[in-house]
Amino acid sequence: MYNLIATSTFGIESITAKELKALGYEDLKIENGKVTFEGDEMDIAIANVHLRTADRVLIKMAEFEARSFEELFQGTKGVKWHEIIPKDGVMHVVGKSVKSTLHSVPDCQSIVKKAVINSMSENYGISEFSESGPVYKIEVAILKDVVTLTIDTTGPGLHKRGYRELAGAAPLKETLAASMLLISRWRDDFELIDPFCGSGTILIEGAMIAQNIAPGSNRNFVCETWSDQMKKTFDMVREGAKKAEKNKEISLIGYDIDYRVLKVAMENAKKAGVDKYIKFQKRDFMNFSSSKKHGFIVSNPPYGERLGEREALGILYKHMGDIKRKLEGWDFNILTSIEGFEKFLNIKSTKNRKLYNGKIKCYYYQYFNNDKIKNPGDTLINELMD
CATH class of the missing domain: 3.40.50.150 (Vaccinia Virus protein VP39)
Structure with a gap:
């Protein structure tokens, strides 16, 4: 089971939570800009395909305090990245920092990337990674010195339904x-x-x-590229969604x-x-x-x-x-x-x-x-x- 996060726009979190409840999820934690819940690969697919108000679905890898680069490095290194990212995975790190001691986002991204590779190296027994396979976007988000590390399962935001190639100057998401x-x-x-x-x-x-048309039934998601099994899981969820229309x-x-x-x-x-x-x-x-x-x-x-x-x-x-x-x-x-x-x-x-x-x-x-x-x-x- 994974700790999953459905991110959403400010003011929409409670609606996203109600959507998740309607899909059968319980023990939800609502915070600013996100709703946290538990699930497996099937739940990742269900959330991505069916949620109408969320921005994306993330796998929460770790959360810890860090006020120095050493603390950030060690906290990141201790995460079992190899359980999700394969040897050839592309480790793309993005970041943001708000009201935190570690305020330089580029430096934080660099530290996290080094720590992820260090962790992967120890577990795979290799020192170099080709990064020629599927993409794993890792985000380091620091708020008031609390670090949250996630992997994005969605890819292009969930508002990208696939039907709106043309829009006005200030389109409504x-x-x-x-x-x-x-x-x-x-x-x-x-x-x-x-x-x-x-x-x-x-x-x-x-x-x-x-x-009852699922908003994600006609698009693909980045985590489908991670494995054949994940692709099959999404295909099953999309097929079920189509039958329910x-x-x-x-x-x-x-x-x-x-x-x-x-x-x-x-x-x-x-x-x-x-x-x-x-x-x-x-x-x-x-x-x-x-x-x-x-x-x-x-x-x-x-x-x-x-x-x-x-x-x-x-x-x-x-x-x-x-x-x-x-x-x-x-x-x-x-x-x-x-x-x-x-x-x-x-x-x-x-x-x-x-x-x-x-x-x-x-x-x-x-x-x-x-x-x-x-x-x-x-x-x-x-x-x-x-």
């Missing part, structure tokens, strides 16, 4: 889009609209959730004023295999209306770049408030970096939480008014609501 949906109370028997859909990420993630009727609608952007969204939805579930339309939000009594808006509207003047943005958000008052039975879930968002709408949110869209600090404002949500359905979202 797939993992954040999924988090927005899982934090909302949306159920797939209610209409979901993104009136500023851009490249379609929120709606594509919504369709994947509703149809659904094909239910859902109503997802995306609007945008830019038809070129909509074409990108349509192409992304097609690559994700969910284009038949989403309707994309060229439409200005200033003309938005709906005859339905109940529904959900989940969106990441412009921060100002596309609309230009802040005055125009204020008009847009004020109009959003007017629409919210008209659509009393609708839930609104809006991610924005604009300060004073609630003042523009002139409506106080039911909840709001701080989230990060890349390095941009945002707030997720939620307006709960949908009284029919008391009858949960069978989507992952409802499991996470319990």
Whole structure:
């Protein structure tokens, strides 16, 4: 069994933990930016293939205090690296240091690499390593003089679903889009609209959730290159995920004023295999209306770049408030970096939480008014609501 870490963006850790619980994992430890749990090779595959909100899955090799390079070297050398890394493994070391005595990251990386090779040399009985085989990315992370050594099993981040080759200037990460949906109370028997859909990420993630499409079912992971058995394990997990997919009727609608952007969204939805579930339309939000009594808006509207003047943005958000008052039975879930968002709408949110869209600090404002949500359905979202 391994100590595993599912890393996540600040503010999303509890959602990632609920995902892991829904997958059957217990004894979870939630910390800033990560959730720790135990598992074997099968669990590494399950977490990578199924987690929607995590950034990557790491194997935790060791944790110890170090205030000198000697302590860092000895602590790293004592780890049984040979139990995971073969003789020909490529040992790629990356690092970060926050509020620690050992603040020079390049020096820390160099020390760790030397210690890993020293440990491997003693256990394999050889002094030189070809590093011509699979890649093992080792991270040395030092926080307040506590060193955490990990090996990455994921490779390119878990937000790389494989369907979005094209995106706008400041795209919403797939993992954040999924988090927005899982934090909302949306159920797939209610209409979901993104009136500023851009490249379609929120709606594509919504369709994947509703149809139980595993986010990692159409991509590969670095640890699959480690052994034939690991590759077979991932193939088994992907095969099981494919069999569990659904094909239910859902109503997802995306609007945008830019038809070129909509074409990108349509192409992304097609690559994700969910284009038949989403309707994309060229439409200005200033003309938005709906005859339905109940529904959900989940969106990441412009921060100002596309609309230009802040005055125009204020008009847009004020109009959003007017629409919210008209659509009393609708839930609104809006991610924005604009300060004073609630003042523009002139409506106080039911909840709001701080989230990060890349390095941009945002707030997720939620307006709960949908009284029919008391009858949960069978989507992952409802499991996470319990």
